[in-house]
Amino acid sequence: MRRILGVLVAALLTVALVGCSDDEADTSPPKAAVKAPAEVTDLDQLWSIDLVVPPNGTGGVDAVSQGHFIGAGSMDNSPGTTNPLPNVPLPYGIGDAATGEVASVEPLTGIPGTVQAIPGTDLFVAVAASGWRLSETGEPEVTGYTVGVVDPATSSFLWKRRAFGTEVVGMSSTRIYMGRDSSSRGPICRAVADGTITYDAACREAMWAATTEVDGVRVSSTTRMVDLPGGEQITVPVTEARRVGAVDLLWTQGDTSTAFEDGEIGYETSTFATSDLGLIRVDYRYRGKDPQIQPDNSAEPPWPDAVLRIVDPQTGAVTRTLGRVRAGTLEGIAGDIAIFEHGGPTGASAAGYRLHS
Numbered sequence: 001m002r003r004i005l006g007v008l009v010a011a012l013l014t015v016a017l018v019g020c021s022d023d024e025a026d027t028s029p030p031k032a033a034v035k036a037p038a039e040v041t042d043l044d045q046l047w048s049i050d051l052v053v054p055p056n057g058t059g060g061v062d063a064v065s066q067g068h069f070i071g072a073g074s075m076d077n078s079p080g081t082t083n084p085l086p087n088v089p090l091p092y093g094i095g096d097a098a099t100g101e102v103a104s105v106e107p108l109t110g111i112p113g114t115v116q117a118i119p120g121t122d123l124f125v126a127v128a129a130s131g132w133r134l135s136e137t138g139e140p141e142v143t144g145y146t147v148g149v150v151d152p153a154t155s156s157f158l159w160k161r162r163a164f165g166t167e168v169v170g171m172s173s174t175r176i177y178m179g180r181d182s183s184s185r186g187p188i189c190r191a192v193a194d195g196t197i198t199y200d201a202a203c204r205e206a207m208w209a210a211t212t213e214v215d216g217v218r219v220s221s222t223t224r225m226v227d228l229p230g231g232e233q234i235t236v237p238v239t240e241a242r243r244v245g246a247v248d249l250l251w252t253q254g255d256t257s258t259a260f261e262d263g264e265i266g267y268e269t270s271t272f273a274t275s276d277l278g279l280i281r282v283d284y285r286y287r288g289k290d291p292q293i294q295p296d297n298s299a300e301p302p303w304p305d306a307v308l309r310i311v312d313p314q315t316g317a318v319t320r321t322l323g324r325v326r327a328g329t330l331e332g333i334a335g336d337i338a339i340f341e342h343g344g345p346t347g348a349s350a351a352g353y354r355l356h357s
Contacts, residue, residue: 040307043323043353046337047100051348059090061341061350063117063124064332068152069095069339069350070124074112087112089128094152097334097352103155108146115150117332118192120173124150125192127163142166147176149192159195164188175206212272214279217313218244219272224254230265237271241316251316253281272311275333277355281318282330283307303327303343308355322355 051071053059059073074087089107092115096102113128131143145163150156163178170177175189175198189203190196212219219241226236238254253270266287273280284304306329308322328340328351338353 040321040324043308043325043338043355046098046352046354048342048349048351049095049100049102051341051350057087057090059093060348061095061331061339062115064097064334064339065117065124065152066120066122067097067334068122068124069097069331069334070115070117070150070152071095072107072112072115072126089113092126092150094124094150094155095350096152097337097339100350100352103152105150105155105157108148108160110146111140111142113145114167116168116171118149118171118173118176121192122152123158123192124152125168125171125176126150127167129166130162147178147190147195149176149195158193161190161195170207172202172206175203177203177206212274212279213244214274214313216244217241217250217279219279219313221271228265228267234267236269239270239272241313250314253316271330273330273333275338275355276336277310277322279311279313280322280333280355281309281311281316283309284329303329306330306340308338323353325353 051060053073056077057073057075059071061069061071063070071093073090075090076087089110089112092105092107093102094105108126108128109130111129111132113126115124115126117123118125125147126149127145127147129142129144130146132140133143135141145166146160147163147168148160149158151158165179168176169179174192176192177187177189179188180186181188186199187203187207189198189200189206191198212221219239222238222240223235224238225233227233236254238252240252241250242248243250253272266285268283268285270281270283273282284306286304305327306325308325308330309318310320310322311318325338325340328342331339331341331350333339333355336355338355340351340353342349342351
């Protein structure tokens with residue numbers, strides 16, 4: 001899991017590193033239109049909470065649903081400096097997106113696992129290894145997994161069941177797709193409402209459910225490696241948009257550019273998120289090293305500024321700029337509230353920002 005709230009790295013760009021010569025034919029898909037930079041105002045912060053994690057542990061915001069966010073952490077409670085087994089799970093923290101108030105929920109029993117938001121709902125799904133044994137080589141060997149759905153309204157699990165695999169493969173608002181039956185090869189799902197096993201049409205649809213779909217356009221993400229002039233490599237997010245059911249690209253976003261600022265290399269990239277206002281492009285601007293490789297004890301962690309813009313799903317063109325969030329990374333959008341993580345010399349925090357219509 002990510003450091004404290006989970007560090008999601010991404011951003012947008014200005015001096016192209018990769019391109020075509022004048023006599024080369026451009027066969028690439030159309031790219032999202034980018035307008036000239038304009039003055040951007042800071043978004044109003046609704047609340048902020050400190051994220052306290054023990055020195056021998058990790059934690060943070062892992063997922064954001066329609067009205068809440070959730071974080072799951074772990075801690076090394078073994079003696080000595082080397083723990084031969086996975087850490088123990090910490091209680092889940094479920095926060096209200098509107099107020100930042102956090103409630104505690106006992107985690108799934110066993111080895112720390114993962115938590116995700118169930119699309120189209122305010123619920124979360126958790127998966128964790130529920131049993132283990134030592135193999136002949138002395139390494140831990142998992143013997144089973146548990147899956148459960150957490151309801152923020154009651155700060156408790158709706159249900160817990162045996163999982164059929166190690167992770168959630170696909171989801172919809174009604175089905176959690178866990179994989180295929182080894183004999184029939186048919187899909188196996190758990191119903192979101194009560195955890196019952198299902199093999200119905202809704203289960204098959206959950207296999208292909210997209211987490212980012214707006215106005216008939218499905219937005220998918222991939223990455224590519226880019227070499228910076230200083231010799232470092234960065235992972236650049238690339239977004240592709242297609243009409244639902246179509247193969248041809250409508251537009252892409254993922255060109256890379258760099259610029260020198262105060263003697264340091266700066267670069268930008270972009271990611272996308274859905275909200276009540278539509279499809280939002282999040283443009284990050286970095287300077288210096290990537291936060292993922294910066295020492296934790298850095299006096300000034302190089303967290304990027306983020307600018308949020310609404311885009312037309314059909315073209316990728318910016319229709320309105322919502323505002324900027326200083327030195328933070330977006331964890332998700334709950335309705336019209338953006339949940340960010342912020343870094344600092346003494347720790348990290350989570351904060352909520354209203355996206356005004």
